[in-house]
């Protein structure tokens with residue numbers, strides 16, 4: 001790689017490359033003025049936001065080939081020279097998740113104050129694993145956990161006075177994401193069931209505790225069940241993509257009759273595929289009847305608890321024993337803001353661990369309650385957002401987001417080329433393109449297989465073209481006798497997405513589909 005050294009004469013970071021003595025190196029690394037590099041990073045960010053994926057001509061294989069050498073640099077260089085290289089070699093190949101025409105991911109653009117709060121998080125570099133390395137921020141973390149706990153469970157003032165800053169338990173924990181929060185919840189449930197499962201080498205399933213949830217459970221539950229030695233049982237969903245309660249009761253009976261321990265019932269508040277929400281109150285009730293831990297995976301949907309006009313969608317969530325919420329989804333925080341909440345803080349004690357050299361048993365150290373060890377103070381993002389955006393602000397953002405989802409559903413139904421598969425409960429919907437010869441008729445299995453292929457090709461072409469984007473999923477669909485269908489999946493989270501952007505995206509797809517149909521007619525064997 002050709003690195004151009006063209007930095008200004010008064011930049012102290014210049015000297016890194018020429019540093020002859022260790023002291024010169026230390027001065028350059030730790031004491032230099034940072035104005036130049038900060039401006040340089042600002043410039044890279046501007047460049048990024050002015051571009052789109054459409055200008056990245058290079059496919060994934062091409063990008064991959066750029067990262068094939070693995071000799072660590074021997075000689076250091078200046079930060080500016082490094083950023084020049086970054087701008088040329090890396091920046092053009094980053095994904096434009098914040099684009100208002102990118103409706104495929106669960107990542108929103110960040111409100112502009114958040115990256116600046118990120119500078120605080122990284123500059124202060126507090127480690128909230130223990131009180132000695134974070135002090136005020138450890139209590140702040142507990143405070144924001146308490147704020148959301150109160151929105152979810154609504155216990156009385158006295159409860160929060162007793163527990164918010166208690167030494168011996170926690171109302172919840174911060175994690176790197178929903179995956180770690182879900183695994184931590186399963187860990188708690190397994191401890192509560194008085195077992196951590198049997199070793200891998202014993203006969204499969206024979207006496208493992210059981211975790212039951214719908215077929216739409218996030219794959220973090222597969223990871224957690226395997227890790228903890230549990231059996232994960234997946235129950236089919238109804239036509240609204242919610243766990244089928246009769247099938248759930250049947251599964252429970254079956255396991256109970258076999259003498260198996262049911263460690264956990266999982267309810268989903270906002271499935272990753274569809275945004276559908278299980279019957280939280282009913283599952284809470286069933287959990288109590290059979291004395292099983294109830295976990296609500298609200299990684300996607302949980303943020304709605306802050307929205308006065310939409311939180312009814314989460315009715316029943318207060319019955320859960322544990323709840324996962326991802327701040328980096330609906331709450332629009334930077335990645336790394338997973339949370340797990342304990343209705344009863346005593347649950348946090350089931351997985352407590354301490355170490356004499358660091359995290360002490362009788363301290364305020366938060367590391368006693370977390371699967372993770374050292375952690376950044378990501379709670380500050382939520383703290384800042386709750387103060388700057390407020391519940392009213394989030395309420396407005398959610399209402400807008402749901403309105404965009406309803407608009408897109410209408411726009412799909414207004415175009416006969418598309419079939420709306422799942423109408424939005426929250427701000428996710430799925431649909432597919434129906435090639436002309438299959439429209440307005442019964443579609444058999446063979447037809448669906450061909451339509452699946454078509455939609456995969458359509459989604460890939462659209463991604464390659466780079467003007468707009470939706471993701472795709474593949475799921476058994478009730479309306480088609482549980483045949484697996486490829487669906488286009490739109491996530492309407494981005495506040496900057498307009499109705500025009502939605503129309504643009506759908507028309508972009510129609511255009512591509514048209515070309516694709518012509519191409520297929522000419523060469524039926526391809527795609």
Ligand SMILES: *Cc1c(COP(=O)(O)O)cnc(C)c1O
Pocket residue numbers: 106176177178179180182218220268270271272297298299300326338
């Ligand atoms: C995103 C998501 C997760 C996993 O969260 P990560 O932050 O990606 O680890 C779990 N469950 C649901 C329903 C999700 O949408």
